[in-house]
Amino acid sequence: MRWADGLIAVDWGTSNRRAYLLDASGSCVDEHEDSQGILSVPAGGFPAAIAEIRQRLGDQPLLLAGMIGSNRGWVEAPYVPCPAAIDDLAAALVRPSDREAIVPGVSYVGEGRADVMRGEEVQLLGAVADETIPPDALVCHPGTHNKWARVARGRIAEFRTVMTGELFNLLKEHSILADLLQPDVEPDDGAFRTGVDHGLTHDDIPAELFAVRARTLLGQAPHSSPASFTSGLLIGADLRIGLAGTVPAEVVVMGRPELTELYAAALAQAGIQARELDGERCFLAGIKAIAERIE
């Protein structure tokens, strides 16, 4: 089985999956996305879920990344500890069969902290492998769980997760703020900026969130959009935690464009230049680099 002659790459998350058919040059020639995340696959159902991907995109070897390798996924792929390079990921692939390989996640333990990632490591090290980012960089990867990663000598040296996206979703779906946090017809840049400013300079999120409701009840809201304000508030606090008092020359912001745009705007507000990268492109670069290393 020659992996670099063409394969299907799958970014298989908790609530959805994206599969890409890559030709021998690593170019994506077909793709498929659906909501069959790992939590929707019944016990013992992964072989069928994988067969379905091959039916759609062709009978190719599969390189799988993301939560598919977690203890809730198909076969667990133990974390590779930091510092982690692309070679380390390739060397620790878990092979359910000759025709499938699962990319391991990365873990960090140090400074009294512990952290894990699954999926982002392919993007981070993919961008290093194809020289989209230099071997030393600070990367911010927004999503449900934003990752701040320090890349040094081409390896993920350390990282920290801030669960900004999940907190915002919890508040929007289930909290006393739910009715105020429904998406805006038109995002309110002023409200977003006010929120970022507060989050960057205050450490009172559990109080300031309630104030969003109180201000509205009392007619004291300075902006029309509590959703934009709250998004800015949480992203500002995220930056405060991720930057930890440092002011780097540049932060690479990698992920879905609608999220990298928000983080880049917040970083600009903190006086820091952001370089936005499309996470999907970085993912495919990482998959290609790993595939080239498979015997």
Next chain:
Amino acid sequence: MRWADGLIAVDWGTSNRRAYLLDASGSCVDEHEDSQGILSVPAGGFPAAIAEIRQRLGDQPLLLAGMIGSNRGWVEAPYVPCPAAIDDLAAALVRPSDREAIVPGVSYVGEGRADVMRGEEVQLLGAVADETIPPDALVCHPGTHNKWARVARGRIAEFRTVMTGELFNLLKEHSILADLLQPDVEPDDGAFRTGVDHGLTHDDIPAELFAVRARTLLGQAPHSSPASFTSGLLIGADLRIGLAGTVPAEVVVMGRPELTELYAAALAQAGIQARELDGERCFLAGIKAIAERIE
């Protein structure tokens, strides 16, 4: 109608209600509690829901407090602004009929903040009225939305809400931490203390919450109970916000005993003496004081 000759006091919240039959001396002689909070009462259903209380406890005048006076309740009772005394609450009662009165909530606007309470004001000013607390005090009222209130000259001078209880519940019910936050068979004091210490000294809640999961996955959790740790973490952060750098000689902690106990332990850890008061007793003291002021 002579209110002080006996009445039914109702603490009517979002998800449940507690009704107390008080005799002419203000002593509670009967009570009823159920889960018929304001959100479970259908449109136009409050007269029937109130009739049901009278059927259970007797055909008495009703003094109603809590979310029943909000814009989602029966009849809206506009907020009384700080500084607010028991006389102010009594003067601003809203009377749907001669036989019912709704206690208003209290609002605060100042220092760029805005805040509201409904229900806690009866307890706070009740404890002042019957001299359980002195006219100048710092009160912490834990619950879904913890209130830090500064009482000055017997009035609520200012207050701030920290949504600790709601955040913990959101995480326990709906987040990636849900399975880790189910109640302990036996609370873990060491884990709670470690959490309080972190929350008191760090301002990284959105990151530290994710670390709860990561530590468990990596076998790095120093304690057996992530639920106790997370509870301590959020309460520690709550204290840091509520105390805002001050170290008062004493904090009055008022509310449900199982919550005041946790906050008192966390305050002790911060080197601050806590005085625990049962919220139900304070509520009845406040109702009695308001009833005495009704013409």
